Amino acid sequence: MLTLSQVTRTFGGLTALDAVSFAVAPGERVALLGHNGAGKSTLMKLVLGLIAADGGRISVGGHAPGSHAARALTAYLPENAAFHPALTGAETLRYYLRLRGEDPAKAGALLDRVGLGPAAQRRIGTYSKGMRQRVGLAQALIGHPRLLVLDEPTSGLDPVSRRDFYALLAELAADGAAILLSSHALTEVEARTDRIAILSGGRLMANDTLANLRRQAALPIRLQVSARPGAADEVAHRLQGGRRNGVLVDLSCRPDEKLDRLGAITALGPMVEDVEILPPSLEDLYTHYSRRPS
Numbered sequence: 001m002l003t004l005s006q007v008t009r010t011f012g013g014l015t016a017l018d019a020v021s022f023a024v025a026p027g028e029r030v031a032l033l034g035h036n037g038a039g040k041s042t043l044m045k046l047v048l049g050l051i052a053a054d055g056g057r058i059s060v061g062g063h064a065p066g067s068h069a070a071r072a073l074t075a076y077l078p079e080n081a082a083f084h085p086a087l088t089g090a091e092t093l094r095y096y097l098r099l100r101g102e103d104p105a106k107a108g109a110l111l112d113r114v115g116l117g118p119a120a121q122r123r124i125g126t127y128s129k130g131m132r133q134r135v136g137l138a139q140a141l142i143g144h145p146r147l148l149v150l151d152e153p154t155s156g157l158d159p160v161s162r163r164d165f166y167a168l169l170a171e172l173a174a175d176g177a178a179i180l181l182s183s184h185a186l187t188e189v190e191a192r193t194d195r196i197a198i199l200s201g202g203r204l205m206a207n208d209t210l211a212n213l214r215r216q217a218a219l220p221i222r223l224q225v226s227a228r229p230g231a232a233d234e235v236a237h238r239l240q241g242g243r244r245n246g247v248l249v250d251l252s253c254r255p256d257e258k259l260d261r262l263g264a265i266t267a268l269g270p271m272v273e274d275v276e277i278l279p280p281s282l283e284d285l286y287t288h289y290s291r292r293p294s
């Protein structure tokens, strides 16, 4: 549904996107991650046709970004969707439906879809941030879009609103929509998207499932050994680990060394009380991919 091939965009002397290539297929949810200034918004603006690329090619369902056909397929939700506070949710949706040449009577069903049915007749000025984001999503769903471009859609939402939001995205993807959403947090998108694309300094540093990214990064695993009282020095010495305190000994190893290390720990018998395996965190993984030279 969305394909970028070698897309480059500069602003003056600054390369905001550097030969970026990736695709989002129908039914796929792709999270675009990156620090501030990584190029996420620039990429989204290019996909929406708001700015033009200096090089490379972008296709939205086979059409040029910004063309009538591409716009009919695409919906966009900006980070902070703003609506007139004096209008009700239903009035706002009717307004956007008319703008897109659709039947305003669909407002009720759209608001129900995003869980705002009971608040439809309330003014938007009385809505919480999460409710306003849901109005934004309802607005984005007008016209059955096949590509959704969502710029940090969950920033400022509480955990329950986030969960509801991702549940709705899962339904839309199951219905065949391609979804590209930007985020700062790998922890948030971990179980809720199909693929992760990491931008850093305008370059695409990673583009794969989280499981594959974990495997490819092969980051060290930490093992935390609890020694029996009085045995920590001996345990640390035999395992060549670092003493953390009176009983804990820290070890680190490559994923392929894990079983051997566990064997060595078990062989210490009664000197050891317990062992905890601490896999690399998502933050470690994100840092690995955003910092490595490409």
Ligand SMILES: Nc1ncnc2c1ncn2[C@@H]1O[C@H](COP(=O)(O)OP(=O)(O)OP(=O)(O)O)[C@@H](O)[C@H]1O
Pocket: 011, 012, 014, 015, 016, 034, 035, 036, 037, 038, 039, 040, 041, 042, 043
């Ligand atoms: N119109 C512009 N003129 C000049 N420089 C720009 C313009 N738009 C973006 N940039 C620069 O391009 C780079 C990428 O910016 P972009 O807004 O795409 O990052 P981002 O990943 O969306 O960041 P954030 O998470 O802060 O929104 C930044 O260095 C930014 O300063």
